[in-house]
Each structure stands twice: as C-alpha cells, then as structure tokens.
Amino acid sequence: MSLTDAKIRTLKPSDKPFKVSDSHGLYLLVKPGGSRHWYLKYRISGKESRIALGTYPAISLSDARQQREGIRKNAGAEYQPGTAAGC
Numbered sequence: 118m119s120l121t122d123a124k125i126r127t128l129k130p131s132d133k134p135f136k137v138s139d140s141h142g143l144y145l146l147v148k149p150g151g152s153r154h155w156y157l158k159y160r161i162s163g164k165e166s167r168i169a170l171g172t173y174p175a176i177s178l179s180d181a182r183q184q185r186e187g188i189r190k191n192a193g194a195e196y197q198p199g200t201a202a203g204c
Contacts, residue, residue: 120145122178125153143185145173155181157188 120139128137130151138144142158155170170176170184 120178125173125178128153139178139182141185141189143170143181155184157185159188159192161192 120137125137125145128145128147130147130149132149134146134148136144136146144156144158146154146156148154153173155173155176157168157170159166159168168188170181173181176184
C-alpha cells in the first residue's frame with residue numbers, strides 16, 4: 118500500500134525504530150525520537166543495499182518518489198527494487 122502525506126503526518130514514534138513502506142523499495146524509517154528518514158532499498162547484481170534520501174518533511178513524499186525514479190533510471194537493467202514486505 119502506498120503512503121500518503123496524511124498517513125505520514127499521523128505516524129507516532131515507538132520505543133524502537135520502525136519502517137513504513139511506500140513502493141518499489143522506498144520506505145520511511147521512524148525513529149523513537151520522532152525523526153523520519155527516507156531510504157531506498159535496492160539490489161544490483163544480487164547485492165542488497167540501501168540509499169539514504171533525506172529526512173521528512175525536508176524531503177517530501179513526492180520528492181522521495183522522484184529521487185527513487187531517478188536512481189532507477191540511472192542504475193539501468195541491474196537495478197531491482199526491494200520487494201520484501203516492510204522493506
């Protein structure tokens with residue numbers, strides 16, 4: 118299920134960090150202090166990695182999705198977005 122700005126604003130921090138997935142490997146990590154960080158999980162040649170895209174709200178949902186698409190285009194055929202539930 119894709120994220121919305123309204124859903125992101127209602128997320129409450131918990132005692133442990135947790136991830137909220139958007140789509141195609143993009144997820145938001147919510148930390149106990151309340152900070153929210155965008156990451157993109159991906160695979161190239163079978164190796165799983167992640168890229169930090171920035172913090173919310175400085176990087177909006179729309180901006181994070183645009184960054185994801187740019188990375189996908191630049192990575193070419195080797196790119197495979199994270200597909201595990203919850204990334």
